[in-house]
Amino acid sequence: MALRKSNIAGYLLILVTLAFGISCSNEDYAEHIGSALLHPQVSIDASAVAVDGSVSTNLVNPVPSVQQMGLKVTNMSTGREAQWKSVLDYPMDNSYLPGKYFVETAYGDSITEGFECPYFYASAVVDLSNGAEVDVPLVAKLASSMVQVEFSESFRSYFSSFSAVLHSEGGRYVEYFPQESRPAYLHPGNISIQLYLTMPSSGEKVMFEAARLPEALPGYAYVATVDLSRQGGVPAVIVSFDNKVQTDDAFTILSEEFLNGSAPVIHCTGFTSGTPLEWIEGNSASTQYSMSVESDNLASLTLTTRSTLLCSEGWLPGVDILRLTDAQTGVMHNLGLEILRNDDVITIDFSGVLKNLRYEAGAMSTLFTLEAVGKNMRLNAPVSFEVVPLPVDLKVVSASDIVAGVNKGEIIVESPTSQLNDNLQMLAFIGNKWVEMPVYEIESRSPGLYALRFDAPDGTEAVRTKIMYCGMQKAELILKRVSPKYTIAVDAYALKAVVKVIPEDENLTSVITSMLRVYGNGSALQVIDVDAEHGILVIGGLSSSTDYSINATVMQSPSAIDFCPAVNVHTENVAGFANGSFEDREKDFEYKDMNSGGRYSQNIVPIFNQQNRRSFEIYVPEKWATTNPKTACLDARNINTWYVEPSAQIVEDAYAGAYAVMLQSVGWDVNGEAIPDYLQPDGNYTKYSCNVPNIAHRAAGRLFLGDYSFNPYNENERYDFGIDFGSRPSALNGFYKFVPSVSDPSDRGVALVEVLGIYNNMEIVIARTELQLRPALTYTAFTVPLSYPHFGVKATRLRVMMASSSRYGSIAEESVRVPVSNNVEIAAALGSTLWVDELSLSY
The missing domain is CATH 2.60.40 (Immunoglobulin-like)
Structure with a gap:
């Protein structure tokens, strides 16, 4: 027994068989959690209009009983439906969600024609409100x-x-x-x-x-x-x-x-009229299946189609081929039908239709019947082309695990057809809905066996999968996700660690790295930076001087087997350098009444009895080195401020605390020539000598960790640059002021940090950053960041240097490049000045 589907519910009613006895049961219906009740009240009206126009109840045979009436309820919002073979099987306590429902009852079906097969039908639309209990009267009348x-x-x-x-x-x-x-x-x-x-x-x-x-x-x-x-x-x-x-x-x-007179003759190609053709659903035809007839003297050419599927797509169940509209032709053409008119012959080619036919359990075969009537009304017996769609039952033979991040899978299936490409679809249940998994290749392995290769969705959870063919589910399975194969190496710093991914397949480096979750001592660690291309992750939140067992996984909900082997590491110490605030100071040198410039006269009388002097008491920070032994060399041949000038000293102009360091570019000369006496010109008297000697050298003021020595006799200097250091800081921080030389405002102060380590049995610089400090009249914060390109190379030495000029270098280089200007009033060649305070390392 079957029901028509109502236009109200948006369904097509033409030759549609929906047998109640083989449809879903009320247990499949998902409305039991509702609060409304629906009570169908089915009765039979067996009356028919007789030949004389009267209404009689004795014409129809057989007349069904209420017990023989089937019932169907459809939720008009969701399309979900439930059917009962007999209305008496319907549970009156079945509850429904509020909304509109289409209720149908039927005896017989809309396809069957002949004797003693009346079709009774009734329907109603019911709008259920919350808590309602509605009786639905359904009077089934003859629909034939x-x-x-x-x-x-x-x-x-x-x-x-x-x-x-x-x-x-x-x-x-x-x-x-x-x-x-x-x-x-x-x-x-x-x-x-x-x-x-x-x-x-x-x-x-x-x-x-x-x-x-x-x-x-x-x-x-x-x-x-x-x-x-x-x-x-x-x-x-x-x-x-x-x-x-x-x-x-x-x-x-x-x-x-x-x-x-003659009747039109229909010729069949590819099949025999009346003999069913079994056809695997979804297969395309390799030969022609058609009917042809001479078009001369045709009065009508009627094609009758029995097909639930085709008619639901707009194909007309009965149509005169000679009188098709463009719209009707378009619908049938879209479903594969070709109508050809050549040399007074009309050919109806069904070859393209065959691939669109589908197997439906319990459904009747597809039947095309063509009847040609001549203009003389003569005809021959109709020609029929019956197609019995056969199901494609796909059997899963094996399924590969999906490697997380790679997201490609392979399933081997057994199939009766090789034409899988156009009709096969794979779905994955993601986010409470089914989404398509593109099948990018189907390979024949052996007769009847095919490998389906597909792209799986992103993620690390198992994938619930459906294999669909011609829109019907053929298999459902769970595809397991597995981790790609890799190990890790860990380079532990003080408060962070660098994790390096070592994949078995180098092509997966970026994939694994971008998915990786890192754990330390069983707890998830924070990833603060990722370089997926090179397989590097930086994890933070570690404690210094601590043992860690570090492992990793790409899975979101990992089990023990999803982790890579653990790596045991010990983090470095959060180390600093001494006296970065410069509060601890020591006397560098003291000099009372150093000649400052040459002798000069009081007036135009050449009596040179005036000599200016300056005294020095210079302090420098403990644990730091300066270039004062060179620029303020007390072993100079001519002790004069033109030749002897400190380039580094403690000052009280500090950012914090009591002291800071001032570095200044200066001129210096251990072999300075005698300075000629200066005779005052008439009417323009000064309190200093205006004679400027030739100063051999210039130097940037420098402050650095390590030791420095200078030999005034051969002018050789030696830098023992740096201190022993076993940690790798991330930056040097501090505060500065900087005033460039008046002779070259483009000059800049310098903050330089280098970290050394042993690489290939050689001590090399493993991190280096030089920061140029722009002019600043007030104390300004600065940071010198450090990066370490050599994985796993530990620190052995730290170098920190501050310089008053970016043109620093050797004695010869500085003497040419470091800008200074002559200050005759104080008898000194002075350049750019840098104040520095509160130096520290961060990790």
């Missing part, structure tokens, strides 16, 4: 048209062999034999009456369309009377209908011309 054929005595006595064929649009051909008196139950609408006769004299078999019953109504009984008369001695067939039918009697004169 009843047609009875009566042959007159004169007709019976003239023809020894005859029958009629009743054909509704889109329906089957029902043969009505002479001894039949029961009504045929047919689809409402236009119904043709064809006669199959054997002529008494010649024995010739004649088939023709004798009449048409227009617009037959459901629940109506019609009688077609077939009679015989003579027209000038020539027999004529007359078909008349009862008085309800407003149409003239149909006459067919059986003249010699009519009898000698």
